[in-house]
Amino acid sequence: xxxxxxxxxxxxxxxxxxxxxxxxxxxxxxxxxxxxxxxxxxxxxxxxxxxxxxxxxxxxxxxxxxxxxxxxxxxxxxxxxxxxxxxxxxxxxxxxxxxxxxxxxxxxxxxx
Numbered sequence: 306x307x308x309x310x311x312x313x314x315x316x317x318x319x320x321x322x323x324x325x326x327x328x329x330x331x332x333x334x335x336x337x338x339x340x341x342x343x344x345x346x347x348x349x350x351x352x353x354x355x356x357x358x359x360x361x362x363x364x365x366x367x368x369x370x371x372x373x374x375x376x377x378x379x380x381x382x383x384x385x386x387x388x389x390x391x392x393x394x395x396x397x398x399x400x401x402x403x404x405x406x407x408x409x410x411x412x413x414x415x416x417x
Contacts, residue, residue: 329355337355
């Protein structure tokens, strides 16, 4: 598992559209598996869960964005999972790290 945390400003719906377009265009096998959009008062939480196949690792990887926002400010936690075929410890985390790098590029390229 690898993760990163970011804060961005802008429009939440535009951010979600940007992340989805960037992640799914980065891999022919990447697709959105689950989207949850919840709101309590002024706070909104959007969770996006993606999955893709890793040719290098020969397995599937997961990528999840948890986006918590109020107004135009958002705190984002990005987590990747999978990427190893070992039973008791992780080896070959290349696919996981590459998926996380793609997510970070998507967040950093958001025009806000």
